[in-house]
Amino acid sequence: MGTIEFIISKYNYWIYVLLMMIGFYAMIAKRNLVKKIVGMNIFQTAIILFFVSTGSKKGASIPIIQNGHGDVVSHAVNAAQYVNPLPHVLMLTAIVVMVSTFGVALALIIMIYRKYGTLEEDEIFEMSEILRLRK
Amino acid sequence: MIWQLDIIILIIVVISAIAAITVKDLLSSAILLEAYSFLMCLLWTEMGAVDVAFTEAAVGAGISTAFFIGAIYQTTRRTKD
Numbered sequence: 472m473g474t475i476e477f478i479i480s481k482y483n484y485w486i487y488v489l490l491m492m493i494g495f496y497a498m499i500a501k502r503n504l505v506k507k508i509v510g511m512n513i514f515q516t517a518i519i520l521f522f523v524s525t526g527s528k529k530g531a532s533i534p535i536i537q538n539g540h541g542d543v544v545s546h547a548v549n550a551a552q553y554v555n556p557l558p559h560v561l562m563l564t565a566i567v568v569m570v571s572t573f574g575v576a577l578a579l580i581i582m583i584y585r586k587y588g589t590l591e592e593d594e595i596f597e598m599s600e601i602l603r604l605r606k
Numbered sequence: 607m608i609w610q611l612d613i614i615i616l617i618i619v620v621i622s623a624i625a626a627i628t629v630k631d632l633l634s635s636a637i638l639l640e641a642y643s644f645l646m647c648l649l650w651t652e653m654g655a656v657d658v659a660f661t662e663a664a665v666g667a668g669i670s671t672a673f674f675i676g677a678i679y680q681t682t683r684r685t686k687d
Binding site: 482483486489490493494496497501502503505506509510512513516519520523524526527529531532533534554558559560562563566567569570573574577578580581584589590591 | 607612613616617619620623624626627632635639642643646649650653654655656657658661662665666669670673674676677678680681682685686687
């Protein structure tokens with residue numbers, strides 16, 4: 472297997488890394504605080520996407536056992552037919568944590584805006600210098 | 607998992623992520639982040655993770671956009687970058 476073929480066959484992982492780096496760039500380089508939080512959201516979603524994609528299989532269906540209700544299941548479950556549900560459960564928790572982090576960060580941003588009257592990082596720094604000298 | 611659908615959605619996801627961090631208006635950024643979340647939800651559905659997909663659709667796209675728009679109305683839409 473050549474190098475080009477290796478890169479193309481793992482295309483989804485490359486795109487996840489690209490998304491992660493877009494979020495990381497926004498967290499570092501953007502001056503606006505809301506843009507930083509949007510970057511954090513993109514970063515977390517890319518990681519969740521990577522973990523969920525590790526559970527998927529070729530030719531598998533969603534992890535619900537057919538005829539699992541009602542009559543007693545008498546046949547053995549063939550695990551190769553179903554997508555692995557363990558990463559799904561872990562990432563479900565991560566999504567809830569992501570949204571609560573987002574909410575707390577927006578609440579902090581509202582408090583910062585009430586104190587300094589701006590959301591740009593450099594303007595907040597200047598305002599804090601002015602407020603410190605005025606004391 | 608259909609790889610053609612997968613790669614089309616992944617490309618649109620990357621485009622909407624770049625748009626959400628480069629647009630000069632925070633309300634547009636909120637809507638683009640919502641579009642990003644819904645496309646992500648579509649991606650998880652075609653991977654077979656339906657529980658993650660509907661949690662993302664309800665919580666990631668719905669509630670967090672409502673929070674975001676509420677926070678923008680409390681503060682400002684203006685941004686320099």
